[in-house]
Amino acid sequence: MVDKRKREVDDECRQIQEEWSVKYFFIESADKALCVICHETVAVLNKYNFRHHYQSKHQRKYSQFERNIREEKLAKLKQSINSKRSVFPKASKQNESIRASFKVAYILAKNGKPLTDGEIIKNCLLKNVDELCLEKSNSIKTITLGDNTVARRIGDMSTNLKEQIASNAKNFVHFFFGNG
Numbered sequence: 001m002v003d004k005r006k007r008e009v010d011d012e013c014r015q016i017q018e019e020w021s022v023k024y025f026f027i028e029s030a031d032k033a034l035c036v037i038c039h040e041t042v043a044v045l046n047k048y049n050f051r052h053h054y055q056s057k058h059q060r061k062y063s064q065f066e067r068n069i070r071e072e073k074l075a076k077l078k079q080s081i082n083s084k085r086s087v088f089p090k091a092s093k094q095n096e097s098i099r100a101s102f103k104v105a106y107i108l109a110k111n112g113k114p115l116t117d118g119e120i121i122k123n124c125l126l127k128n129v130d131e132l133c134l135e136k137s138n139s140i141k142t143i144t145l146g147d148n149t150v151a152r153r154i155g156d157m158s159t160n161l162k163e164q165i166a167s168n169a170k171n172f173v174h175f176f177f178g179n180g
């Protein structure tokens with residue numbers, strides 16, 4: 001019974017959120033709400049904040065669109081956010097063991113750890129799955145975490161980020177250099 005009620009509440013929340021998305025172009029992103037038009041975030045997820053933002057910044061341009069056009073625009077804006085924001089290159093989305101090795105490489109790079117730590121992490125993972133979920137151990141074994149692979153993954157992520165910055169920079173109006 002409790003589960004059923006919870007599901008109903010969840011469904012209801014999702015419907016409300018979809019409604020707000022279409023009306024005010026906000027989506028939920030990492031516990032915040034994100035305006036898909038200008039990428040500003042709002043910390044408090046609340047209809048009045050969304051409406052205020054939309055009315056003061058975007059209503060003039062967007063109020064002319066009917067519902068089906070709004071839905072189309074929303075989908076396009078969402079898609080461009082999802083494809084632009086990932087640090088992981090597109091290739092990593094196709095295969096889960098490649099994706100897993102990118103994620104480990106990302107942690108090593110962020111923490112300034114030696115590339116050779118990849119193998120140690122893999123050993124830790126294998127020891128853990130031995131204890132916790134034996135059925136996953138074969139998929140852990142397919143994750144490549146040798147130093148050469150980790151180096152390549154980090155190189156791919158940095159190229160990916162560089163390309164995103166270069167492509168976003170085309171839309172910049174001003175550049176600032178120096179200590180500002």
Ligand SMILES: [Zn+2]
Binds near residue numbers: 037038039040053
């Ligand atoms: Zn906005």
